[in-house]
Amino acid sequence: MKKSIYIFCLILGTIVNCNSQNLFSENKNSKNSNQKVTLSGRWHIDNLIEQDDDSEYYLSKSNKNSTGNHLILNANNTFMSGYSAPCGNDCFTRTYGKYTQNDNNHIRFFLERIEKSGECTGDSNPNQDKGLFFIYSDSTGTKLIKSDGKIKNDLRKVKYSALIDSINLRNQVRNLYYLKWQETSKTGIKEIASEFINSNPLLKLDNATILYSKKIRQMFTMILLKKNKKYHYLVYNYLHKQFALYEDYEDYYGYEDTRVFEPGEPDYVYAVQSTKVVPSYSEGTDNMYLFLTKNYVVPTELKKSADSEIYATFIVEKDGSLNYIKIRSDAKYGSGKELIRVLKLLGKWNPAEEEGKKVRSLYRLVFSIPLNKL
Known part of the structure; x- marks a missing residue:
C-alpha cells in the first residue's frame, strides 16, 4: 500500500472524515450465534485475507477508529478484512467470507468476495477455501499459522x-x-x-x-x-x-527449547499471558531491574547510541529457576552475554500456574543498558 494523501475536508464549518472507503464498522445486523467464538471482534492484521497463499497472519487488537489493515470476525461466522485510511486517495481492498472455529486451537477461512475501489479496480468472487489455521497467542499478539490439524506439527x-x-x-x-x-x-x-x-x-x-x-x-x-x-x-x-x-x-543464540510438547504435557512451555498465574520475580519487578542495573558491567567498547536495549527470553521453570536464557537482540560487544551473566545471579522466581499446578512458562524481558556507567 502506498502512503495515503491526507486531506481535511471542511463542510459547513465542520471537519469531517472524507474517506468514504473506510467502512469498517461492526455489523449491527449480525445475529448472535450459540457457538462461542473466542476470536470474534475487530483486529489489526498484517496481510489481508486474499487469494495469496499466506502461511501466517498476525493479529493484534484494534478499535473502530484505527486505520490500516483490519479483520472483523462477526459472531455469525462471517468475516471482513480490508484496508482503510483516515482520508485521501489510495487503493482500497475489502474481502468477505465465512469462518468456522470448531475448537480453541484452529480456525478455517473461506474467501467469497474481493472488492477493490479508489485507485484500483477488479472485483472478484474467488470462493476459495483458505484452509485451516492454528491459533497461537502470547504477550505480543495472536498468530494464525497454516495447519494440517496436528498440534505437534503446529507447535x-x-x-x-x-x-x-x-x-x-x-x-x-x-x-x-x-x-x-x-x-x-x-x-x-x-x-x-x-x-x-x-x-x-x-x-x-x-x-x-x-x-x-x-x-x-x-x-x-x-x-x-x-x-x-x-x-x-x-x-x-x-x-x-x-x-x-x-x-x-x-x-542469534537459539530458541528457548528445541523440543516440542503439546499443551497439557508436563514439560509444555506456556506463553506468559495464557496462564492463570503469571511468573514473577520473588522480590518484585522493580527490584529485579534495580539488581540488573546495579550488577551489569557495561562493555568498554560500547558507546552511547540508539542501540542500547537488549531483548531476552528465558523459561521460568516449575521450581522458579531460570533456564534457556536466550538473547534475541543486543548492542554487540558482548552486551547480551553480560546480561545472561547477571540474570543467572537473580534468586528464585515464582513460577506460573495453570489449573492450580505450577508450569513452565516463557518470559520476555527488555533491558536498557545503563550507559551512564560508561
Missing part, C-alpha cells in the same frame, strides 16, 4: 515462526537491502530455495531442509532452512524478484 511451526521473528524484529530494513542479492525468475518457495542452493555450491546447502517461510516487511519472504542442526535464512524480495542469504544468523 513446530510456532517455533520456526519465532526463529524468523528473531531476525525480523532485531534488524532494520536497511540490513536486508545490503545483502548479496541475485536475480531469479522463480516464485515458488521450493523453486526459489532450490535455485539458490544450486547457484551457490560453495555454501554446501545441498539437501538442506525447508522448514518454514513467512512474509515480512511487505516486500520480503524469509525462508528458514536447516542442515546439520544449523539454521540458515534465505530472503526473497518478491517485488524485485531477487534472493539472498541472510548472513547474520550466527549472532
